[in-house]
Amino acid sequence: MFGRLRILMTAALAVACVVAGLPASAAPPKPAAATDYCQGQCNDILPPGENGNATLLDILGNRTIGTRPAHTDDQLGPYAKLASQYTGLTNGQLNTFFDNSSFGVPADQVASTISPRSDVTIVRDKATGVPHITGTTRSGTEFGAGYAGAADRLWTMDLLRHVGRATLTGFAGGAPSNRSFEQSLWAGAPYTEQDLQAQIDRLASSSSRGQQALADVNDYVAGVNAYITQAVSNRNFPGEYVLTGHMNAITNAGSIDPFKPTDLIAIAAVIGALFGSGGGNEIASAQVKEAAEARYGVAQGDAIWQSLRMAEDPSAVQTVHNGQSFPYGQSPAHPVGTAMPDPGSVTAQGLVENPTGSATNAKTAKAPAKAAQQTSGKKPNVRDLSSVKGIFNDGVFGPGFAQGVKHSMSNAMVVSGPYTDTGNPVAVFGPQTGYFAPQLLMLEELQGPGISARGIAFAGISLYVLIGRGQDYSWSATSAGQDVTDSYAVTLCEPTGAPVTQNSLSYLYNGQCVPMERLAVHDAWAPNTADSTAAGSYDLVRYRTKYGLVSYRGKVGGQFVAFTSLRSSYMHEADSILGFGEFNDPSVITSPQAFQRAAADINFTFNWFYVDSKHTAYFNSGANPLRAANVDPNFPVQAQAAYQWQGWNPATNTAQYTPASQHPQSIDQDYYVSWNNKQAAGFAASDYGQGSVHRVDLLDSRIKAMVTSGQKVSRASLAKAMEDAALTDLRAEDVLPVLLQVLDSAPITDPDVSAAVAKLRAWQQAGGKRQETSYGSQQYASADAIRILDAWWPLLVKAEFSAGMGDSLYQALASALPINESPSGQQNGDVGGGSSLNDTQPHKGSSFQNGWWSYVNADLHQVLGHPLASQLGTTYCGGGNLASCQQALVSSLKQAAAMPATQVYAADADCSAGDQWCADTIIQHPLGGITDGKISWQNRPTYQQVVQFPSGRG
Structure with a gap:
C-alpha cells in the first residue's frame, strides 16, 4: 500500500509543480448582480460542500495527513449543528446554520473571477465557493454553467453517465456494490444509444422552447468539454481518473472522454427513475390480494385487501386539505381486464446473462420491477477505485446503497401570508436525495438572457437550476410517486409452433407472435486485490415489448405470460427540460398560476411548491396516463387493445394523459405540508400504508398548531418546527x-x-x-x-x-x-x-x-x-x-x-x-477520494431553503 502511495505522491508533486508554473489569466471585471427582492431573507444549505473535485495530490493528502481542498466540507458543520442548537433559534441566527442565498457576491467576498469565454464570467464567493455565473448572451451563460459544473463535479458527472448506460463497473471497478447499483438503475431506464439520441432529436423538432433547450444543452456540453480540455492540459483533473487507470499522473497519458448531449439524457434517466416515477407494484399488490382471499375467502379477503391498501384512507394527512378532490388511480367497482397471476407462478426476470469470473459468484441486487439499456464502445481495462487500499474498498456507491436508493423523499412546509409575522409567505423546504461526498447535487447561480436563478441541480444536468429561487420567488419539490407505471400480462408464444415455456422470448401482439426486443450491454472489470474482486464480466439484459419492459414471468389462467412494466415517462426523460427552463425564466414565472403552468410541463411525478411575497402555490406534476374504463391500476392487466392506455402508441411511448386541471393543485391554502404523503382527496395513494400514521404527521401537527393557535409564523419558527420533526x-x-x-x-x-x-x-x-x-x-x-x-x-x-x-x-x-x-x-x-x-x-x-x-x-x-x-x-x-x-x-x-x-x-x-x-x-x-466525518442523525432534506420575500416585481 505505502509503496504505491509514495509513487503516486511523487507523481502528484510533479503535477503540482507543472500546474504551479502555468500563467494565470487576467481576472475580468465582475458583472453587476441581478435584482434581488429577497433582501437577505433567503438562505439555503447543501452539505458537505460545493467543491467536489480533487486532484491526486488532494486525495493523497486527505488520506495520509487529513488535509482537504477548500469548500469540500464547510456546509457540513452548520448543517449538523442545527440538531442540537435549534430550540432557541431566531431569524438573526439563521445565517449560523444556513448560507445566505442572495444573488451576486459583494466585492469584498469575491474569492475568484474567471471568464472561460468572452461572454461569460464565473465569480466564486469566499464563504462557500459557489459559482455565480453571469453571461452577456444566453449561449455564454450555458457555456459557463457547463464549465463550472465540470469544475465542481466532473468525476461525479462521469460516474452518473456511466451508471445511466450500465457501464459503471467497467469504468470504476467491479466491486459488488457497483454491480448492484448499476443493475438496479439500469433495470428502470434501459436505453440504446438510438433511444437516447431520439430524445435529443425530439427536442430539435418540437416547439421553439424545445429548440432553445437543445441549444442550451449544446452550449452546456461545450462548456463541460472546454473544462476537460483545460484540466487535462493543466494536469489538474480529478485524481480519481489516475486511481482508476484512465490517466497517468507522470506522463499525462490517457484520456477523459468528452461529453455529448446524449450523456445528459442518460443522467436524466437515472434521476427520473430514482426520484420522478411511481407505481409499478401491481405484482406485489396482486399477491397480497390473493393471499387475503386464500385466508379469508373472496368477499372478506377483498375487503381486507382494500383496508390494507389504504388508497383513500380518511385519516391520512393530505397536502391539499381545502376540500378539493382530484380523482385518479382509484379501483373501479367492477374491474375488467385484470390478469391475476396464478399463485406461486411468479418469478422475477433476471438481468444478468453470460457471467464470467467474479460475476458468477457475486451476489447481485434484486431487480425492482422497472426497466434496462444497451450501449456500445470498448471498455477500458481499469482497476476499481480501491486500487489504492483504503479508498473505496466497497466500491463507488458503498454497501447497501443500491437496495436503499429508490425511495420517496423530500419534505416541504409552506405557510401563507395571513399566518406569518410580516404578512409574507414563509417556506422551509428541500429535496431529500441522500448524502454523498461529493454530493450528487451542486449549487449554482445563473444570470443571463432569459435565466435568473440560484439553487441546486444534479451533477451533469446543471444547465438550469432545478430547485431554488428566482428574483422574487422560490420553489421546491417532493417526490410524488403517483401511479404512472402499469403492468401488463403479455401472452408468450413460439413463432415456430414449439411448446411455450416460461422463458419464451416471443409474445402475442394484435394476434401476431412477435419477438421481444433484446436490450443488452456488456460490462467487464479488471481484478482488484483490495476488495478481493476477481476479473469478470457479464451482459446486462432487458427484454422490451410493445407493453413495456419484462419484469416478471408467470402464469395467468394456466397460460405462460410475461409481466411488463410500462412507465409513462420512459423514453421521455428529456421532455421535462421545458418546465425546468421555465422555472429559471423571470419573464415566465410572474404569478403562482404561471408557476403551475410551468410545473405542468414536467412529466416526472413531483409535488411542486411555490412562494413569492404575496402568494403560495402547489401543483402535482407527472404524465398521468388515461386508463381504459374500469381497469384497476392496482393489478396486472391483460395486454389487449381494450385494456391499454387510451391513445397508446408503442412506437413513440405516448398516450393520452390527464389534463393539468385534474392534477392536485392549490393556491394560497393556509399552509402546505408534504413528506411523500397522499396529495388530495380522490387521488389514490400510490403506496400501501398511507393511513392514520405517516411521517408527514410530524410536520403537519407542528405547523397546524402554530397556524390554529394564532401564533404568527416566522422563518425561524418554521425552521424550528422542521428540525423538531427531523429529530x-x-x-x-x-x-x-x-x-x-x-x-x-x-x-x-x-x-x-x-x-x-x-x-x-x-x-x-x-x-x-x-x-x-x-x-x-x-x-x-x-x-x-x-x-x-x-x-x-x-x-x-x-x-x-x-x-x-x-x-x-x-x-x-x-x-x-x-x-x-x-x-x-x-x-x-x-x-x-x-x-x-x-x-x-x-x-x-x-x-x-x-x-x-x-x-x-x-x-x-x-x-x-x-x-x-x-x-x-x-x-x-x-x-x-x-x-x-x-x-x-x-x-x-x-x-x-x-x-x-x-x-x-x-x-x-x-x-x-x-x-x-x-x-x-x-x-x-x-463518490470520490475525499471523505467526510459522521454527523448525528436527523431526518431532513439534503438541500434546504428557508425563504421569505418581503417584496416583489408586481
Missing part, C-alpha cells in the same frame, strides 16, 4: 401512545417489562427524540428507551399480525410494504434471522417513510374498542381480545428489553456492534 421517532410520537394504552389495560407483574414500560413512557412524554445529550457527545438522551423500541418494533409487529394473517399474507404484505424503516436501518422483521422485511441501508438519514405504523395504530384502536375513521377489515392483535393482545405485547416487549445493544445495532464497516449513536449516523457516502 423525532415517528413510532414514539404517534404509535407508542396507543401501545401504552394496551399495555396499561391490565397489571404487568414482570419487573423487567414494567421497567421497560416506564422508560418508554418517559421518553414518549419527553417528545420521543433521537437526540444527543449535547452536541458532539455521541450519546442519546433516553438511550435505553430508544434501544428497547428499536428492538421491539419488528417483534411487536410479528406478535400482533403474523398469527392472524398467516404466513402467506404476512409475507406478501411485508413485500408490498416493509414493516420498518428505522434510522439505523438494521432492525428487521425477524431479528437475527436475516429477514429482509424492511429497508436495510444504514447511515442514510431518511427514515420512517416505509413501515406498518398505520396498521399497528388502527389495529390497536380496534382492540381497545374505539376504532379510528380508518379501520382494518378484521382485528389481528390477540384475535381481537384485549387481554390476549396485551399478553402478546408484554411477551414481545420482554424479549426486546432483554436484547443487548450489540444485537440491536450490528457492527458494520463504520461502526462497532452496540454503538447506538454510530448506527444512526449520517455518512456522506464517498
Whole structure:
C-alpha cells in the first residue's frame, strides 16, 4: 500500500509543480448582480460542500495527513449543528446554520473571477465557493454553467453517465456494490444509444422552447468539454481518473472522454427513475390480494385487501386539505381486464446473462420491477477505485446503497401570508436525495438572457437550476410517486409452433407472435486485490415489448405470460427540460398560476411548491396516463387493445394523459405540508400504508398548531418546527401512545417489562427524540428507551399480525410494504434471522417513510374498542381480545428489553456492534477520494431553503 502511495505522491508533486508554473489569466471585471427582492431573507444549505473535485495530490493528502481542498466540507458543520442548537433559534441566527442565498457576491467576498469565454464570467464567493455565473448572451451563460459544473463535479458527472448506460463497473471497478447499483438503475431506464439520441432529436423538432433547450444543452456540453480540455492540459483533473487507470499522473497519458448531449439524457434517466416515477407494484399488490382471499375467502379477503391498501384512507394527512378532490388511480367497482397471476407462478426476470469470473459468484441486487439499456464502445481495462487500499474498498456507491436508493423523499412546509409575522409567505423546504461526498447535487447561480436563478441541480444536468429561487420567488419539490407505471400480462408464444415455456422470448401482439426486443450491454472489470474482486464480466439484459419492459414471468389462467412494466415517462426523460427552463425564466414565472403552468410541463411525478411575497402555490406534476374504463391500476392487466392506455402508441411511448386541471393543485391554502404523503382527496395513494400514521404527521401537527393557535409564523419558527420533526421517532410520537394504552389495560407483574414500560413512557412524554445529550457527545438522551423500541418494533409487529394473517399474507404484505424503516436501518422483521422485511441501508438519514405504523395504530384502536375513521377489515392483535393482545405485547416487549445493544445495532464497516449513536449516523457516502466525518442523525432534506420575500416585481 505505502509503496504505491509514495509513487503516486511523487507523481502528484510533479503535477503540482507543472500546474504551479502555468500563467494565470487576467481576472475580468465582475458583472453587476441581478435584482434581488429577497433582501437577505433567503438562505439555503447543501452539505458537505460545493467543491467536489480533487486532484491526486488532494486525495493523497486527505488520506495520509487529513488535509482537504477548500469548500469540500464547510456546509457540513452548520448543517449538523442545527440538531442540537435549534430550540432557541431566531431569524438573526439563521445565517449560523444556513448560507445566505442572495444573488451576486459583494466585492469584498469575491474569492475568484474567471471568464472561460468572452461572454461569460464565473465569480466564486469566499464563504462557500459557489459559482455565480453571469453571461452577456444566453449561449455564454450555458457555456459557463457547463464549465463550472465540470469544475465542481466532473468525476461525479462521469460516474452518473456511466451508471445511466450500465457501464459503471467497467469504468470504476467491479466491486459488488457497483454491480448492484448499476443493475438496479439500469433495470428502470434501459436505453440504446438510438433511444437516447431520439430524445435529443425530439427536442430539435418540437416547439421553439424545445429548440432553445437543445441549444442550451449544446452550449452546456461545450462548456463541460472546454473544462476537460483545460484540466487535462493543466494536469489538474480529478485524481480519481489516475486511481482508476484512465490517466497517468507522470506522463499525462490517457484520456477523459468528452461529453455529448446524449450523456445528459442518460443522467436524466437515472434521476427520473430514482426520484420522478411511481407505481409499478401491481405484482406485489396482486399477491397480497390473493393471499387475503386464500385466508379469508373472496368477499372478506377483498375487503381486507382494500383496508390494507389504504388508497383513500380518511385519516391520512393530505397536502391539499381545502376540500378539493382530484380523482385518479382509484379501483373501479367492477374491474375488467385484470390478469391475476396464478399463485406461486411468479418469478422475477433476471438481468444478468453470460457471467464470467467474479460475476458468477457475486451476489447481485434484486431487480425492482422497472426497466434496462444497451450501449456500445470498448471498455477500458481499469482497476476499481480501491486500487489504492483504503479508498473505496466497497466500491463507488458503498454497501447497501443500491437496495436503499429508490425511495420517496423530500419534505416541504409552506405557510401563507395571513399566518406569518410580516404578512409574507414563509417556506422551509428541500429535496431529500441522500448524502454523498461529493454530493450528487451542486449549487449554482445563473444570470443571463432569459435565466435568473440560484439553487441546486444534479451533477451533469446543471444547465438550469432545478430547485431554488428566482428574483422574487422560490420553489421546491417532493417526490410524488403517483401511479404512472402499469403492468401488463403479455401472452408468450413460439413463432415456430414449439411448446411455450416460461422463458419464451416471443409474445402475442394484435394476434401476431412477435419477438421481444433484446436490450443488452456488456460490462467487464479488471481484478482488484483490495476488495478481493476477481476479473469478470457479464451482459446486462432487458427484454422490451410493445407493453413495456419484462419484469416478471408467470402464469395467468394456466397460460405462460410475461409481466411488463410500462412507465409513462420512459423514453421521455428529456421532455421535462421545458418546465425546468421555465422555472429559471423571470419573464415566465410572474404569478403562482404561471408557476403551475410551468410545473405542468414536467412529466416526472413531483409535488411542486411555490412562494413569492404575496402568494403560495402547489401543483402535482407527472404524465398521468388515461386508463381504459374500469381497469384497476392496482393489478396486472391483460395486454389487449381494450385494456391499454387510451391513445397508446408503442412506437413513440405516448398516450393520452390527464389534463393539468385534474392534477392536485392549490393556491394560497393556509399552509402546505408534504413528506411523500397522499396529495388530495380522490387521488389514490400510490403506496400501501398511507393511513392514520405517516411521517408527514410530524410536520403537519407542528405547523397546524402554530397556524390554529394564532401564533404568527416566522422563518425561524418554521425552521424550528422542521428540525423538531427531523429529530423525532415517528413510532414514539404517534404509535407508542396507543401501545401504552394496551399495555396499561391490565397489571404487568414482570419487573423487567414494567421497567421497560416506564422508560418508554418517559421518553414518549419527553417528545420521543433521537437526540444527543449535547452536541458532539455521541450519546442519546433516553438511550435505553430508544434501544428497547428499536428492538421491539419488528417483534411487536410479528406478535400482533403474523398469527392472524398467516404466513402467506404476512409475507406478501411485508413485500408490498416493509414493516420498518428505522434510522439505523438494521432492525428487521425477524431479528437475527436475516429477514429482509424492511429497508436495510444504514447511515442514510431518511427514515420512517416505509413501515406498518398505520396498521399497528388502527389495529390497536380496534382492540381497545374505539376504532379510528380508518379501520382494518378484521382485528389481528390477540384475535381481537384485549387481554390476549396485551399478553402478546408484554411477551414481545420482554424479549426486546432483554436484547443487548450489540444485537440491536450490528457492527458494520463504520461502526462497532452496540454503538447506538454510530448506527444512526449520517455518512456522506464517498463518490470520490475525499471523505467526510459522521454527523448525528436527523431526518431532513439534503438541500434546504428557508425563504421569505418581503417584496416583489408586481
